[in-house]
Amino acid sequence: MNYLTRNIDSTLIGWKRSTTRKPLLLRGARQIGKTATARSLCSTFKHSVEINFERQPELHRLFEQNLDPKRIIRGLELHSKTKIEAGKSILFFDEIQQCPKALSSLRYFYEEIPELHMIAAGSLLEFVLDEISFPVGRIHSEFMYPLSFTEYLRAMGDEALIEFIPHFPFGRHIEPNVIATDKLRGSLRDYFLVGGMPKAVSTYKETGSFLDVANIHEDLLQSYGDDIRKYAKGEKQLLNCGETFTRLFNQVGKQIKYSQLMVGEDVKRTKKSLQLLEQAMVIHLVRNVNPQGLPLGASANDKQFKIVFLDIGLGQRAVGRNISNYDSSDDLLNLYHGQLAEQFVGQQLLAESVSASENRKVYFWMRTEKSASAEVDYLIVRNGKIIPIEVKSGKSGSLKSMHLFLKAFGGSGVCLQDRESIETNLNLSFAPIYTLL
Known part of the structure; x- marks a missing residue:
């Protein structure tokens, strides 16, 4: 390879x-x-x-x-x-x-x-x-993480497309290009299925076959399953950890509830499984934080969290999805209630982050006050500033939570969605889903 x-x-x-x-x-x-x-x-x-x-x-x-x-x-x-x-x-x-x-x-x-x-x-x-x-x-x-979308483009020989991907902060003007946008959307569609595991990307580049990629994903999932035996102690913990791993991709974008993740299982055992999988770095826990100050991690709530799976292609295979589940006309960002869009963005935030430890972390914000509940998908830190990010699978949708966040904490926010270019309205920017943040 x-x-x-x-x-x-x-x-x-x-x-x-x-x-x-x-x-x-x-x-x-x-x-x-x-x-x-x-x-x-x-x-x-x-x-x-x-x-x-x-x-x-x-x-x-x-x-x-x-x-x-x-x-x-x-x-x-x-x-x-x-x-x-x-x-x-x-x-x-x-x-x-x-x-x-x-x-x-x-x-x-x-x-x-x-x-x-x-x-x-x-x-x-x-x-x-x-x-x-x-x-x-x-x-x-x-x-290190699986290949990011830009690394995938480079691997597939489409490096020229990277210059048409917006970078945050949005100071550089990118002239709209219909051909580039169409190619980026097509590549994004493929990336949702192939993912960024190096062997899967190399296989797809060589054969162009999603079936071959699926076989690679199966081998990788088997390997990760074998690894669980190395760190999950006891037969019950081993079985719980393995089953938790295979179910987690369906939970992307949702707040994790131990009792709902593994119905009928001991909650402490399921909690331990998530801790082990995080240590193995096959999932990333996105914790709820209080964004009133830095570092964000100081206020991280270990009881309120979502997950980002290791890889979008691998995760889809883990829950039994493949190319046959999709029609060429499907809007992948809208499928599964926007779950794929949120996984993609979370995965890119981790893989494209800079080296500073705070910038490697991804969090979210949730407020549960009566009649004023709100949730912002992701919070990151860039250049010492907290950036709230909303992922919208369609071109429209409510931004009530984002507006509540900006009113309470100030700053500027980003809404990622299916669009061709950047549009900024006061302290909120609307940008393509593949924007680099």
């Missing part, structure tokens, strides 16, 4: 050139391209040494004696028959969750050989981090 260019590539090149870099840890769910991305970076070095702790368990012993970086490097040089030189070489630890002591060793590499480029990648890392002393402040983490 050819490498699919990722937005994070430029960030990694910047890390490579930095004189104050720390060991870099790529984090995220399985099968989203972490290894391929790290290898792409490694190819820019004169020498690279890759260690896969899942495929090479014999190398775990190298970290058992002690965590002396110089001793470890000598052992890796003998194993790889490659000289590891600071400034010329990069050391890549893959599947690092399989060797927790290797993860702990990164702090000593940073403290004793800071000039050596080191990158690591792993899945289910959040479970390992609970068990070890994570070297906070000595490692830089970058989070």
Whole structure:
């Protein structure tokens, strides 16, 4: 499979050139391209040494004696028959969750050989981090997600369309182009079914077959199901977690109620399943917050939340949908009560976010006062400002909640919908669903 260019590539090149870099840890769910991305970076070095702790368990012993970086490097040089030189070489630890002591060793590499480029990648890392002393402040983490819509366009050879996608804040004028708009809508339709999992995108690019993509999605879902056995302890928790995972995509856009998600199941067990799936990074919990100040996360309510599934294409397959469920004339944004539109926007907000930790988070706002209830789909922070976002599946619809929010908290809001261009009315902008925020 050819490498699919990722937005994070430029960030990694910047890390490579930095004189104050720390060991870099790529984090995220399985099968989203972490290894391929790290290898792409490694190819820019004169020498690279890759260690896969899942495929090479014999190398775990190298970290058992002690965590002396110089001793470890000598052992890796003998194993790889490659000289590891600071400034010329990069050391890549893959599947690092399989060797927790290797993860702990990164702090000593940073403290004793800071000039050596080191990158690591792993899945289910959040479970390992609970068990070890994570070297906070000595490692830089970058989070990865499935391909965003712009990355998908680039992978499909449609990079020229990206210049017609609006960027927030809306200072740059984009001349309307009917052909570009039609192509973007067609690509968006495909993306809703293919999603952004690298293997699914590569398969669709090669074969153009949604059936082939569906088979890839089935394999991925099986893989995620197998992973649940690694972190859900006990038969009842395992069954609950697996069933919860397969049902969650149908809950996108709704506030999650444990008792309604798994009727008849123990609520505490279902709550634990959601916590585990969030740790595995196959779902993202979108928590209700009080937007009166920053950081938004300080007021996050763990009892009031919605979810964004890992990937829109994978999620549709998880609930049994495929190309046969859609007619070519269907308005995908209106299907399933706008659920697909809200999943798409949430997924893009995560995948296209900048590196600052606050900007990686996605929240929502809900008020339950009598006769004045309201809900805004998403809240994000950009340049220190809170941006409320409403997702409207059609070209019209009530914006009562948005207006209540803006009246109460001020600022400017964005309404994403099926439209060709941006229109701003006082403190509210209306923009295409695929707008970059």
